[in-house]
Amino acid sequence: MPTLIHYPLCPFSRAIRLAAAECELKLSLEEKKPWAWAADFLEINPAGTLPLYRDEDGGMLCGSYPISEYLAETGVDETGDARAFSFFPGDEAERGEVRRLVDWFHRKFDSEVTAYLIGEKVIRRFDSAMGGAPNMEMVRAGQANLRYHLGYIGHLTEERTWLGGEHLSFADLAAAAHLSCIDYLGDVPWGEAEEAKQWYARIKSRPSFRSLLADRVPGLKPPDSYADPDF
């Protein structure tokens, strides 16, 4: 069985966990704290980022981008033995749109929301080198940016079944992975974002989401709504 080296509140790791579950690809999970950069870890991935994917022969892929494209490439068999889940479904234009949105969430949402909130409320809390109390200015910046992104998700779902188009794609999983980390902190103002909430409820109720909802980080309890399908 391949192994995913991950951190429970790492959105990039969560996106791969969701995708693997949608593909019915079983992964053994190995936890790694992203702030505890050991020399052996940096030797494998000098960027120090998660997740890492180790296949059964010991081959290693580093980071969300190589792993997702690898799983996408190997997931669809040309003889027609395609997996039920396609990372980038549709024609050229649709695949391009899905990748645009993956980049939106993994780069733009990450730097405007996740990095602030997970950085301040999780990494800073546990990384003794950073000091414990969150910088509330950063937290408020992340929360303000989040409202804009929830609006964008709502806008996309007004005309589409899923974020990238008619089919569930890696764009939905990347977006849900980031939001689920923020939701663990209780920081998503769902009451102000009805369309985004409806889309998230559909993702949250999928079997692929179960393992994320069972995650617990010691010392950091999620709100009850985190694992509740009727949040």
Next chain:
Amino acid sequence: MPTLIHYPLCPFSRAIRLAAAECELKLSLEEKKPWAWAADFLEINPAGTLPLYRDEDGGMLCGSYPISEYLAETGVDETGDARAFSFFPGDEAERGEVRRLVDWFHRKFDSEVTAYLIGEKVIRRFDSAMGGAPNMEMVRAGQANLRYHLGYIGHLTEERTWLGGEHLSFADLAAAAHLSCIDYLGDVPWGEAEEAKQWYARIKSRPSFRSLLADRVPGLKPPDSYADPDF
């Protein structure tokens, strides 16, 4: 002929220009200033990033990631009519390594070097909303980080012909695209980075690089060494 909407000193645009030239794919270039976000541009790409790729039917791809994966997918014909240049050559492990490095340069190098130097010396200079004089603290941070990245390029080329392995790949083009922007500013300390310089000299002498070396941004003259193969 497809069109690339680009900015001459945008490294993401440059990487696609280099790749298209290696593929012998002719692109019509349309310049767009990344700081002048017009409503019609944001309607196409709400992230406001470059480049955009418009195919002959008007179909649009937004951003380096969708465009590079699209060109990579369409570049190799399954009947064997493969293009001379492969974005992600080799087996799974090699392709994963190339993508790791593309992410390294397009994300890590970009945020640690390019964003500081192009941001302060180009965008701030021309974007009237930002005010003209570069913040020298940011410039020095970018220059310091650049030394680390030059060392990493040197380290990779000690054991490999190209950055990702035995073959020229999109990793080399992404790295060279960022470095060439910094080189236009005269900010690369080549004298301190012999291995990286040798690798860059090999890329710089390729026909695909010519159009980049001919770029001139009005009001910002590159050093003579910029277009000199014996820099």
